[in-house]
Amino acid sequence: MIISDLLNTGSKILKNNKIKTHRIDSEIILSDILKLQREKIIIDSDKEVSKKIVNHFNKLITRRSTSEPLAYILKNKEFWSKNFFVNRNTLIPRPETELLCDTIIKVLKNKQSHILDIGTGTGCILLSILSEIKKAKGIGVDISKKAIQVAKKNSHNLKLNKRAKFFTRSLNDVYNYKFDLIVSNPPYIKTSDIKNLSDDVRKFEPKIALDGGKDGLDVIKKVIYKSKTILKKLGLLALEIGYGQHYKVSQILKKQGFREELLVKDNRNNIRCILARF
Ligand SMILES: C[S@@+](CC[C@H](N)C(=O)[O-])C[C@H]1O[C@@H](n2cnc3c(N)ncnc32)[C@H](O)[C@@H]1O
Numbered sequence: 508m509i510i511s512d513l514l515n516t517g518s519k520i521l522k523n524n525k526i527k528t529h530r531i532d533s534e535i536i537l538s539d540i541l542k543l544q545r546e547k548i549i550i551d552s553d554k555e556v557s558k559k560i561v562n563h564f565n566k567l568i569t570r571r572s573t574s575e576p577l578a579y580i581l582k583n584k585e586f587w588s589k590n591f592f593v594n595r596n597t598l599i600p601r602p603e604t605e606l607l608c609d610t611i612i613k614v615l616k617n618k619q620s621h622i623l624d625i626g627t628g629t630g631c632i633l634l635s636i637l638s639e640i641k642k643a644k645g646i647g648v649d650i651s652k653k654a655i656q657v658a659k660k661n662s663h664n665l666k667l668n669k670r671a672k673f674f675t676r677s678l679n680d681v682y683n684y685k686f687d688l689i690v691s692n693p694p695y696i697k698t699s700d701i702k703n704l705s706d707d708v709r710k711f712e713p714k715i716a717l718d719g720g721k722d723g724l725d726v727i728k729k730v731i732y733k734s735k736t737i738l739k740k741l742g743l744l745a746l747e748i749g750y751g752q753h754y755k756v757s758q759i760l761k762k763q764g765f766r767e768e769l770l771v772k773d774n775r776n777n778i779r780c781i782l783a784r785f
Pocket residue numbers: 597598599600601604625626627628629630631632648649650651654676677678679692693694695715716717726
């Protein structure tokens with residue numbers, strides 16, 4: 508079979524399964540299998556591919572047609588211009604989380620800092636910060652052992668394992684350390700809203716990474732309470748929050764003695780990150 512026929516077949520199957528990005532997904536899957544840039548496979552679209560490639564492609568197209576996210580199929584997601592290994596034990600890093608990293612990197616200004624990332628998942632937040640702030644070191648914790656295995660793999664791949672350590676641990680069990688910065692992108696979706704999420708998220712991403720309890724604030728509250736006991740004096744807490752959660756989180760922060768220092772909005776003008784000093 509030639510490349511163009513294979514791409515058309517893949518795209519058609521995905522379209523029939525209501526995958527909106529059917530054409531580009533078909534191209535991305537084939538370029539990943541052939542280890543060639545997308546542009547290259549389009550230019551070489553009259554080239555023949557082996558039966559083995561066709562079979563492999565068909566398998567991945569079948570997975571994508573069930574709405575499985577491309578990141579899980581390809582085991583990779585680009586974040587902060589780096590490749591992060593991902594699997595179904597970890598949330599797929601999101602662009603809005605890059606806002607959080609960007610803000611922290613600007614605020615820390617290459618200062619020697621000891622950082623804690625609560626609910627580290629792939630390790631994307633901590634590792635991206637450490638890649639920019641060479642004097643910083645940090646710990647990532649996650650309640651999921653399998654997520655921590657992924658974070659360690661990414662730390663190794665990015666050659667940051669000297670400055671980043673990862674532990675399977677609930678945030679309740681972090682003590683004996685004091686940090687300059689605590690960062691967290693906790694699960695913040697209301698339990699009752701999970702059923703309304705798109706198929707790719709609801710069916711494939713780990714519940715424990717999404718479910719923030721009845722009001723979506725269960726883990727956010729725990730992170731704030733915990734941070735009071737393990738932040739250094741004038742330490743910073745950096746949180747990613749969900750749509751419409753700013754008012755409530757702001758009230759909790761104030762009540763616990765934090766002073767909001769910076770709010771970051773996403774491209775739809777929603778406040779999605781809070782930096783607060785203790
Ligand atoms: C929204 S995901 C964020 C993952 C990653 N930091 C990111 O930004 O892509 C939340 C993470 O928190 C972890 N988590 C949930 N409850 C936790 C708890 N009580 N203690 C530690 N980690 C927890 C989940 O396993 C999940 O990996």
